[in-house]
Amino acid sequence: MIGFLFKGLIRDKSRSRLPIIVVAIGVMLSVFMHAYITGLMVDMIELTARFSSGHLKIMTRAYADNADQIPNDLAILDADGLMQRLKKDFPEIDWAARIRFGGLVDVPDSAGETRAQGPAMGLGLDLLSKDTHETDRLNLRKSLVRGRLPGSRGEALLSENFSRKLKVNPGDQVTLIGSTMNGGMAIYNFTVSGTVRFGTTALDRGTLIADIGDVQHALDMPAAAGEIDGYFTEGFYDDDEATAYLGRFNDRYSAGGDEFSPVMLRLSDQEGMKMYIFLAERMGGIVTLVFMIAMSLVLWNAGLLGGLRRYGEIGVRLAIGEEKGHIYRTMIYESVMIGMAGTVVGTIIGLSFAWLLQTYGLDIGAFTKGSSAAVMMPDVIRARITLADYYIGFIPGVISTVIGTALSGIGIYRRNTAQLFKELET
Amino acid sequence: MEHPPIIQIEHLTKSFPMGKASFTALTGISLNFGKGEFAGFIGPSGSGKTTLLNIIGSLDVPTSGEVLVLGNSIGGLTARQAARLRKENLGFIFQSYNLLAVHTVFENVEFPLLLLNYAASERRRMVMDALEWVGLTDKIKSKPPQLSGGECQRVAIARAMVKKPSLVLADEPTANLDAANSHNILQTMVKLNRELNTTFLFATHDDKVIGYLRRKVYLLDGKIDKDEVFPN
Ligand SMILES: Nc1ncnc2c1ncn2[C@@H]1O[C@H](COP(=O)(O)OP(=O)(O)O)[C@@H](O)[C@H]1O
Ligand SMILES: [Mg+2]
Numbered sequence: 257m258i259g260f261l262f263k264g265l266i267r268d269k270s271r272s273r274l275p276i277i278v279v280a281i282g283v284m285l286s287v288f289m290h291a292y293i294t295g296l297m298v299d300m301i302e303l304t305a306r307f308s309s310g311h312l313k314i315m316t317r318a319y320a321d322n323a324d325q326i327p328n329d330l331a332i333l334d335a336d337g338l339m340q341r342l343k344k345d346f347p348e349i350d351w352a353a354r355i356r357f358g359g360l361v362d363v364p365d366s367a368g369e370t371r372a373q374g375p376a377m378g379l380g381l382d383l384l385s386k387d388t389h390e391t392d393r394l395n396l397r398k399s400l401v402r403g404r405l406p407g408s409r410g411e412a413l414l415s416e417n418f419s420r421k422l423k424v425n426p427g428d429q430v431t432l433i434g435s436t437m438n439g440g441m442a443i444y445n446f447t448v449s450g451t452v453r454f455g456t457t458a459l460d461r462g463t464l465i466a467d468i469g470d471v472q473h474a475l476d477m478p479a480a481a482g483e484i485d486g487y488f489t490e491g492f493y494d495d496d497e498a499t500a501y502l503g504r505f506n507d508r509y510s511a512g513g514d515e516f517s518p519v520m521l522r523l524s525d526q527e528g529m530k531m532y533i534f535l536a537e538r539m540g541g542i543v544t545l546v547f548m549i550a551m552s553l554v555l556w557n558a559g560l561l562g563g564l565r566r567y568g569e570i571g572v573r574l575a576i577g578e579e580k581g582h583i584y585r586t587m588i589y590e591s592v593m594i595g596m597a598g599t600v601v602g603t604i605i606g607l608s609f610a611w612l613l614q615t616y617g618l619d620i621g622a623f624t625k626g627s628s629a630a631v632m633m634p635d636v637i638r639a640r641i642t643l644a645d646y647y648i649g650f651i652p653g654v655i656s657t658v659i660g661t662a663l664s665g666i667g668i669y670r671r672n673t674a675q676l677f678k679e680l681e682t
Numbered sequence: 683m684e685h686p687p688i689i690q691i692e693h694l695t696k697s698f699p700m701g702k703a704s705f706t707a708l709t710g711i712s713l714n715f716g717k718g719e720f721a722g723f724i725g726p727s728g729s730g731k732t733t734l735l736n737i738i739g740s741l742d743v744p745t746s747g748e749v750l751v752l753g754n755s756i757g758g759l760t761a762r763q764a765a766r767l768r769k770e771n772l773g774f775i776f777q778s779y780n781l782l783a784v785h786t787v788f789e790n791v792e793f794p795l796l797l798l799n800y801a802a803s804e805r806r807r808m809v810m811d812a813l814e815w816v817g818l819t820d821k822i823k824s825k826p827p828q829l830s831g832g833e834c835q836r837v838a839i840a841r842a843m844v845k846k847p848s849l850v851l852a853d854e855p856t857a858n859l860d861a862a863n864s865h866n867i868l869q870t871m872v873k874l875n876r877e878l879n880t881t882f883l884f885a886t887h888d889d890k891v892i893g894y895l896r897r898k899v900y901l902l903d904g905k906i907d908k909d910e911v912f913p914n
Binding site: 257260263264267268568569571572573574575576577578579580672673674677 | 768783785
């Protein structure tokens with residue numbers, strides 16, 4: 257019987273073509289959208305993690321409460337000591353002490369008078385240690401537009417756009433005007449070693465990156481750090497894993513009431529990130545469901561139209577002695593075959609498009625300009641093909657054809673045999 | 683009647699709902715048919731031939747009265763029992779052939795055997811026998827659109843006969859055929875009736891068919907007008 261049905265499907269193009277096309281399109285979009293959204297979300301999450309949130313982040317409780325104000329007076333005082341302990345207790349995590357700060361970058365003319373000035377977002381991180389991973393983490397080498405990376409104390413990177421605005425070239429001197437940890441005025445001179453562009457508007461507007469040693473010195477916060485960020489060395493952010501570390505850390509390090517005791521936050525504790533993690537993890541399912549419903553509706557209607565054409569066949573099969581239920585079931589079997597065929601085609605096409613978007617990326621820089629969200633949006637969108645993309649299409653592909661056929665075939669069940677048979681005569 | 687009855691109809695009435703009222707298509711039909719008869723319902727269009735044939739074929743049910751086909755009371759059968767009766771014992775031939783267009787001649791004739799779960803080798807033998815009866819063994823790979831009307835109807839006869847049913851119901855089988863083809867398929871059915879002792883029951887108003895019948899049941903406005911039996 258299956259062979260008989262299969263022959264019918266293969267030969268009757270009008271029975272198989274439209275549903276296969278519908279399924280293929282739906283599956284293609286599902287697979288592509290899944291890879292696209294996964295890519296976008298993972299990129300956004302990892303970009304945000306690398307530059308700002310870490311996978312894990314340790315701050316003092318007080319700093320954490322006001323983190324958006326960058327209250328360096330509440331920084332971790334013995335950051336060096338804490339780093340030593342962390343490296344021993346959690347060797348599998350890559351720890352990085354950082355200081356964020358705000359300030360003015362002042363460019364003096366030859367007479368020492370201000371020639372240009374602009375507000376800067378400062379980031380102090382370990383650029384100079386031999387074993388630092390920060391250079392790679394922020395992709396500094398590849399982001400370099402002019403000049404070179406800082407090679408010694410007193411050197412800093414400026415974002416390319418910022419340096420253009422200030423008319424500063426590598427080798428020039430700039431002065432950072434900020435405030436020290438204790439509220440005094442901080443003035444510190446840097447030589448611009450190079451300029452960088454990250455391809456993320458939030459970072460490219462006005463960033464100054466310097467070695468954390470310099471920043472500690474400039475802001476008068478020796479051995480201190482605003483935050484210590486932790487990175488999983490294998491793979492991407494995983495909220496369950498992060499939660500496990502959170503528990504372990506806070507048990508051991510965090511003293512209940514002390515507002516200067518360190519606390520750990522997960523990436524998902526950062527404002528807005530929960531939603532992106534949710535989307536990254538669940539979007540595939542949501543997209544699949546949406547396409548499944550849409551395809552079911554289309555296939556239901558296609559099935560109703562196709563069913564009309566098949567009344568003759570159904571009538572004759574009834575007359576020959578096939579049961580209504582059996583006819584209905586064979587239509588479902590057919591729909592499974594069609595669903596599989598459409599899914600295979602759709603998955604291949606969807607993966608191809610996803611591969612293109614993964615390999616070549618799509619520059620959406622023009623649309624992200626001016627965004628200042630805490631979450632960083634990459635300027636180039638890339639899909640990310642995961643194992644799920646190879647099989648996820650079967651869920652909407654097969655289920656929607658089965659649902660569509662089941663719904664359109666209900667008529668067979670509702671009508672009695674005499675009625676079905678009459679329809680054959682016309 | 684020389685044959686044991688395989689169809690017993692008593693006081694059959696069939697009405698169809700028509701809005702609030704109902705339309706009575708058959709009234710007070712009482713008839714018996716024996717095994718091996720070659721009989722037909724004759725009457726003008728709308729006289730109730732198809733309705734009667736469909737009830738005998740368990741495709742429809744009586745409104746009142748009793749119809750026994752091979753001992754099965756048509757009115758009392760479940761859908762499943764009716765399907766089983768058709769599958770095992772009845773063959774249908776239609777005016778418009780109703781072959782499955784994308785399937786070959788062989789596959790069309792084979793279909794009833796698939797439902798009966800015959801093994802492949804058995805199916806092949808039975809299909810070839812049936813196609814031999816109707817003289818179409820050279821067309822097994824053709825598909826209905828490639829065949830003439832007469833050939834299509836012969837495929838339909840082979841499909842109805844392949845399982846050697848007790849009863850074949852043929853509703854206006856010659857309506858779409860020319861004279862030569864009509865005579866050809868009727869001779870085929872007469873031959874099968876003789877050789878296999880299959881009961882044939884026609885619904886027709888075609889004189890060519892009527893000429894072959896050995897029993898003529900005339901219907902008029904849903905009632906039996908005449909019932910004539912001709913010894914061979
Ligand atoms: N499903 C139905 N609903 C209403 N009336 C019907 C139905 N089937 C048949 N009839 C009516 O019953 C009468 C007999 O029909 P039918 O048995 O098809 O006649 P015949 O086959 O002799 O031409 C006709 O008047 C027809 O309109
Ligand atoms: Mg009729």
